Amino acid sequence: MQAAWRRRKILELLCVRRHIKIGELAKRFDVTSRTIYSDIEKLSLAYPIYTTSGRGSGGVHLMDDYTPAQHRLTAKQIDFLERIIPTLPVEDQFIAESILQNFASI
Structure with a gap:
């Protein structure tokens, strides 16, 4: 198992469980x-992660105010999707429009 993969998974777990x-x-x-x-030492250089000791509350923590960056489409990507949607089959138009709804910066 690669260290980079494991660290990414640790961060994903912390984002959910804190x-x-x-x-x-x-x-x-x-x-x-x-x-x-x-x-954790490596991750804490880039993310607000810290450790505590003690029974019950000891372990690795992610700062309460941290939320992972949301993935958003750029203006060029939005423009591209809006231009090609009319050329797609109807089923694919619904999929492309849902991508715009979920990932377009508004």
Whole structure:
């Protein structure tokens, strides 16, 4: 298992759960606690992640005010989709329009 993949998965877990124990991460990814600490150290350089010790509340935390960046289409991508939608079969038009709704910056 690649370290970059594991770190991405750790971050994804933290974005959902906000707190997770080191031991749980080590078990989930079948690595040592030391490896997880190393991953957290690397992740904390780019993300608001920190560790705490103690029973119950100890582990890895993601700052409460952090939310992952939303993926948005650029103006050129929106323009492109709007131009090609009329040329698509009706079923595909609905799909393309849903992409615009979900990912267009408004």
